[in-house]
Amino acid sequence: MGSEGAPSSGGADSDAPPAVELDGVTKRYGDTAAVDDVSLGVREGEFFTLVGPSGCGKTTTLRLIAGFEEPTAGTIRFSGESVAGVPPEDRDVGVVFQNYALFPHMTVGENVGYGLNFADPPAGMSRDERVAELLELVDLPDAADRDPESLSGGQRQRVAMARALAPGPDLLLLDEPMSALDAQLRERLRVQVRKIQSELGITTVYVTHDQEEALAISDRVAVMRDGRPEQIAPPRTVYRKPSSRFVAEFVGDNNVFAGRVVDVEEGAVEGDDVPRIAAVDVGGEILRVDIDDVDIEPGDRRTFCVRPEYLRIGDGESRLRATVESAEFLGETTRVTLDWGGRDLVVRTRDPLSGEVVVGFDTEDAHVIDSDGA
């Protein structure tokens, strides 16, 4: 897990300890573990995202890193140094909350400058200059004297961002900072957030329930479920090669097939380009899929998935016959739900479909899920 892809920035030594490291961290509330034995590392300068459905423990993980909660067990380290017992105000973190939490009794400028009560602005810069610089950075150069109440949601989010960055934190923690905004604004802001993060090269942990946002913005993504990460990998890997059925279905649309392996065609020679292919019996239909280096033998029960965009109408190496059930017009494509012997399949197409259709996929576009795929 997470072996693929290097962080896009930072360029830190591979031996250097991670900027943030969780080592067997557990947080219990009574009998329930909100965070359950989590170990992960965030690299220097990395944009790292925790994504998952509500209640998966992503926000609690962030709060543990910020120091708002102390773990029940395990250790959190910043650059190799344990932060156990260090209160949030001494952790040099910047936090942006979902509701922005701007101080309503202060102006925008006072909000942004608040952290400078406890940390010096960069050398040679006055407090006011630092505030102005940050407001410039988030594209709100004239807002210093305004009242937070008078700002729009998007503007408040940017002020919260500027406030968190003003004291020059080592680590930026963002807790669903965009979920209260409308879709268009969210897309624009996430580009801006990512741009600021890259410019500053600041290590960032981002929490969201929106998998599309997670894929768009991150260097690496941890998909969480029931208090632990199911997969930690760069967005492309998470999307193309989900490690579990949960990840396959949570991230994007997917068609998941479960069946029994009837045959494995080995490549001619070890290390040859000819791929290993398995023939899987799914509900009586034999479907052929690439299995890369997954350890598979005939007789195994296996799960694999094919993204809707790789299911082609009337084409593909593995084919099956299904009936159109419903169609949603999404603009650039139409999302069609097919019924295949009682199973739902999803395809994306530009052309209207109806009645019985043949769909298929190439063996290389199927991904065998490494785990047992419950």
Next chain:
Amino acid sequence: MADASRGADGDRYTLRDRLAGRLRGRLLTALAVVTSAVLVAAFYYPVGTVLIEAVVVDGAPTLGVFAELLRDPFYFGEFARLFAGESPLAVARALLSPDRRLGIVGFTAYQAALSTVASVALGLPAAYLLARFEFPGRRTLRSLTIVPFVLPSIMVAVGFVATFGTGGTLNGVLGALGLPPVDLMFTLEAIVIAHAFYNAPLVARVTTAAWESVDASAVETARSLGAGPVRAFFDVVAPQVYPAVLTGAALTFVFTFGTFPIVLALGGFELATVEVFVYRLVRDLNYAEAAALAIVELVISLGVLLAYLRYEAKNTVSSRGVRPLPRKSLIPSTPSLREVLPRLGLAAYVVVAGLVFVAPIASMVLASVTGGDGALTLDHYRFLIDRQQTGAAFQVRPWPAIRNSLAFASAATLLALPMGVVVAVLTTRRFRGRKLVDAAAMAPLAVSGIIVGLGLLRGLVFGVEIAGWRFAATGAVAIVVAHAVAGYPFVVRTVAPGLEGLDRSLIESARALGASRARVIRDVELPLVWPGVVAGAAFAFAISIGEFTATVVLATGADAYTMPVAIERFIGRRLGPATAMGVVLLVVTGCSFVVIERLGGETRGL
């Protein structure tokens, strides 16, 4: 590079950082300890020393005093026979018979129950008017509902004497109309009306707040599901308003059960309540019986308070982001019965309310400028000035009373504010035993002021010996402490809701930006709940200015008397100077309110 940075980072969180973090985390705990110490020294210890006398006689523990008290029909009426071992059936029969005796405790509960009913009856229409109608002056009227509650009770008593007394305004009006005079003085009616004057605005206030937080869309949902307006009211509005009415009723019962100055002035010893009798027993130096009686009073008051707190805990609903019901105009939109009838009812209510709330104050002011012959005169004020200039040392002079009142109130407010804020901060955090802390901190509301006064008198003023050192405070210090203890629960009550409503992420944002927990209280929490703090200060100040019960005990003999004590000493002899002094008290109370309001801006809460 890795190693170098590691070395540098290794020193990032020093032992000092960690220790400082832990200490700052304990700052609240430290403040809580200080507050508890003040409470113990100024409340629990003195009260304890008095109450212990009920169960320790001549150095030996005994329940004899209680047993005697419980079996005495003088205190418990027919119930005493129950404690004496008679069958409940016989007691029930005796209670139903026309010549039943209630005893002092029974009478106290009876008048408290009547007062509660009267207060709710008088308060609910006001809540309806304030919550559901829009009219000019609505906001002013809403903030005025706080005024009776903080008016000094002895002053209200003077107002009622001036209104309902033999030569009062009521009889003047009746005489002018050719009707026979009525004598309401020293009757149960006068006491109940005076209690309603006090507590109906409280009922109105809590009920209005609950009514205003009913979400209009809940009512609209009920209507869209087929409920008519009346049905929607009973299904949706009433269940949300009802707990608030109960809050008002429970508090009214507790306050009127422990009533003292009003009954002392309007009822005398013929209609004595428990508190008045405790006072009398203390005056007769019968401390054991006084303590036992005070414990009985405390148990009943605390019982009601605890039952209420349990109920409140079960019925708290958050009312965030609601769209309130639209207010109606006072002018009916159509001449239909449904539109006109409630407004006619309200008009009738306004007349009654005007009589109850305005008449006593107006009568007091009127009486202070009216001579024995009915002509306007400033004689009563002249009397006060003369007394100030020529009064003997043992006589009550006005200026020391005013000066003392203001000094005690300022000092008591300064003490009550930090105590109240600390308790509010503590009780709004989640931890095990929070309810217990809440109850222990609120206990001063339920304990007899006489007992607090007596305990402070004997514990602080007469001095305590601890490890060979003698600690003694002056009467003035004891009065300030007693007032602070009486006033700080109101600071808690006005500050806590604001803190409760604060978004946790505001506090966490400030922490993440580098502020310590204590600094966050200063920079974020206090500024945001400032109106509540100011309101709490106003309360503490007003409670102190008007406090009579503990003061009258502590001011005995000393020259530490306050305005309310001065009024009480005047009222026994002549009404005129008492009303004049009452007007002075009214002006001083009013001015302090204006000053605090100006300083702190708008007040809300409670």
